[in-house]
Amino acid sequence: MTLGIPPEVPRVSSPHLRKTIPSPPPEDNNRLSVFFGVFRYSRRALALVWQTSRPLTLGLAVCTLIAGILPAVAAWIGQLIVDAVVAAMAHHRDTGSVEWWPVLRYVLAEAGVIAAIAMAQRGLSAQQSLLRALLGQKVNVMILEKAGTLSLAQFEDSEFYDKLTRARREASIRPLGLVNKTFSLLQNAISLISFGVLLVQFSPWAILILVIGALPVFVSEAKFSGDAFRLFRWRSPQTRMQVYLETVLAREDSIKEVKLFGLEPLLLDRYRKIFNTLYGEDRRLTIRRETWGFLLGLLGTLAFYGAYAWVVVETVTGQLTLGEMTMYLMVFKQGQAALSASLTSISGMYEDNLYLSNLYEYLEQPVAAERGTLTQGAKPGDGIRFENVGFTYPGATMPVLSTISLHIKPGGSLALVGANGSGKTTLIKLLTRLYEPSEGRILLDGSDLRDWDIQTLRRRIGVIFQDFVRYQMKVGENLGAGDVAAFEDEGRWQEAARRGLAETFIADMPGGYHTQLGRWFKDGQELSGGQWQKIALSRAYMRESADILVLDEPTAAMDAAAEAAVFANFREHGGDKMTILISHRFSTVRSADLILVIDGGEILEQGDHTSLMATNGRYARLFRLQAKGYE
Numbered sequence: 001m002t003l004g005i006p007p008e009v010p011r012v013s014s015p016h017l018r019k020t021i022p023s024p025p026p027e028d029n030n031r032l033s034v035f036f037g038v039f040r041y042s043r044r045a046l047a048l049v050w051q052t053s054r055p056l057t058l059g060l061a062v063c064t065l066i067a068g069i070l071p072a073v074a075a076w077i078g079q080l081i082v083d084a085v086v087a088a089m090a091h092h093r094d095t096g097s098v099e100w101w102p103v104l105r106y107v108l109a110e111a112g113v114i115a116a117i118a119m120a121q122r123g124l125s126a127q128q129s130l131l132r133a134l135l136g137q138k139v140n141v142m143i144l145e146k147a148g149t150l151s152l153a154q155f156e157d158s159e160f161y162d163k164l165t166r167a168r169r170e171a172s173i174r175p176l177g178l179v180n181k182t183f184s185l186l187q188n189a190i191s192l193i194s195f196g197v198l199l200v201q202f203s204p205w206a207i208l209i210l211v212i213g214a215l216p217v218f219v220s221e222a223k224f225s226g227d228a229f230r231l232f233r234w235r236s237p238q239t240r241m242q243v244y245l246e247t248v249l250a251r252e253d254s255i256k257e258v259k260l261f262g263l264e265p266l267l268l269d270r271y272r273k274i275f276n277t278l279y280g281e282d283r284r285l286t287i288r289r290e291t292w293g294f295l296l297g298l299l300g301t302l303a304f305y306g307a308y309a310w311v312v313v314e315t316v317t318g319q320l321t322l323g324e325m326t327m328y329l330m331v332f333k334q335g336q337a338a339l340s341a342s343l344t345s346i347s348g349m350y351e352d353n354l355y356l357s358n359l360y361e362y363l364e365q366p367v368a369a370e371r372g373t374l375t376q377g378a379k380p381g382d383g384i385r386f387e388n389v390g391f392t393y394p395g396a397t398m399p400v401l402s403t404i405s406l407h408i409k410p411g412g413s414l415a416l417v418g419a420n421g422s423g424k425t426t427l428i429k430l431l432t433r434l435y436e437p438s439e440g441r442i443l444l445d446g447s448d449l450r451d452w453d454i455q456t457l458r459r460r461i462g463v464i465f466q467d468f469v470r471y472q473m474k475v476g477e478n479l480g481a482g483d484v485a486a487f488e489d490e491g492r493w494q495e496a497a498r499r500g501l502a503e504t505f506i507a508d509m510p511g512g513y514h515t516q517l518g519r520w521f522k523d524g525q526e527l528s529g530g531q532w533q534k535i536a537l538s539r540a541y542m543r544e545s546a547d548i549l550v551l552d553e554p555t556a557a558m559d560a561a562a563e564a565a566v567f568a569n570f571r572e573h574g575g576d577k578m579t580i581l582i583s584h585r586f587s588t589v590r591s592a593d594l595i596l597v598i599d600g601g602e603i604l605e606q607g608d609h610t611s612l613m614a615t616n617g618r619y620a621r622l623f624r625l626q627a628k629g630y631e
């Protein structure tokens, strides 16, 4: 059974990758809602950015406004320049003298406006990069804080876990991306409106032509971006499988096995197949999108250039001055650029929306309210009681445990034995309240575990699971993790390492307790399986205040001498602690006060070693079998 989930390893929700991938869900019929879908999360993204830094968000808004309005101003000044030049030329022709200032002041003004645009754009990019850093940090902290409140069941739900991984992966770029694109869309809309204000003086019809010309391409872009958005969302299990395969093929903890079993070609082939299916869909969508985009875009271009020709004709026939013509031509050119920038923003916004919907679904995941408040039980000293406990994993149909009843008194020791999958680890997960029983109840000191304050409860339990965590930190910190209050306490590290039999090999390491472990960081030392297990055992011993000590197969990777020493130690230091031990080695469980033989989630036999041997049932048979193996 696995408890720890390696970071960045997404799991796949569907039992297996579907061979034939069904077509995407039908499209949303309401075109308006498709179009406005692009703004779905803009408000929330903006609120997030605003909370991150008000001055920077305001700065961003101001720069956007300036960068939106000034191009029209520049076009208008352009007109003034040309008209002033024409007037100055006429004046020069008539009088032979030149008046410089009336012309050059406009050139100066235009230079000023262009400088202001450049400043606004620099301001935009500077503020964006600062906000990106702040926002990435803020969103990541939000994600991790939320992770701390989630239950183990939620982490074990692959869809949910996928949301968490995706949320984390793109935390720094997406929310800001959405705000930037929303702003850029606004900026371009402002530009277009201001160009419209100039154009209306030429003819209101010109505006109408331009709007009608531009609309189809807008609608088509919104539609196809919406399709892409739905496609992304719907095929997330396949993409998740791809990321998983990438991880298996390129991570140090799996590469050993992949190499030795020669799995690369097989996994790579699977990887390629998924890509090919997804690529086929992408290609179809891209071709349709670009073809329609081109054809409808052509309509817009035709409208623009129709209006352009109209301006030229009006100028030739003397209805417009040369300055006005220059301005209108500039307005048309820049209007087109603003339009295509808006389209780019729209398509990007759908993807950002996808991210944000994922982020908010994750952040809004309901968390069960913590009800327990007890810091002391109703009957202190009563120990642990399981009363008819049954448990079914969420989403499963069959119970994993049923009618489990047991009692451990302070100072008592319990051993659990049973075949793989019989439910031993699950029992520990219930005791540590990682899950709650589906039936019956578990009492500690006479009070239901559910009524205990969770922190108090967890402080009383020291546990190592089979799949304990190998922290890529210093040796000492790996021990200190067992008791956060003594995380840096070197004296306590040494004491725990002595009891966990890790003292000797730690002393031989180059930096002793300060040696970096694992391969992720420079100079990190890798340990053997048994050495890691000793580290984990010592970590459990760090929890001095705990009076319930649980070891789930703590010695599977240790040599025989170490194992014997661990149990001698375990018994010696047990004192009035309650100890629970899971092991497949019968020689190690024989001294427990109570041995439970679990089979298919039920207690098959119970008693101490002598009585179980006398009963001559499953325990006795397996014990003799193992003993024979050692003869």
Ligand SMILES: Nc1ncnc2c1ncn2[C@@H]1O[C@H](COP(=O)(O)OP(=O)(O)OP(=O)(O)O)[C@@H](O)[C@H]1O
Binding pocket: 001, 002, 156, 393, 394, 396, 400, 418, 419, 420, 421, 422, 423, 424, 425, 426, 427, 466
């Ligand atoms: N998170 C989970 N979700 C659903 N089913 C699970 C989960 N964890 C374990 N199971 C199922 O519960 C059953 C009991 O698992 P458990 O890990 O408790 O067995 P175990 O007795 O500790 O086995 P082992 O000796 O192999 O460690 C198994 O059939 C397993 O498939």
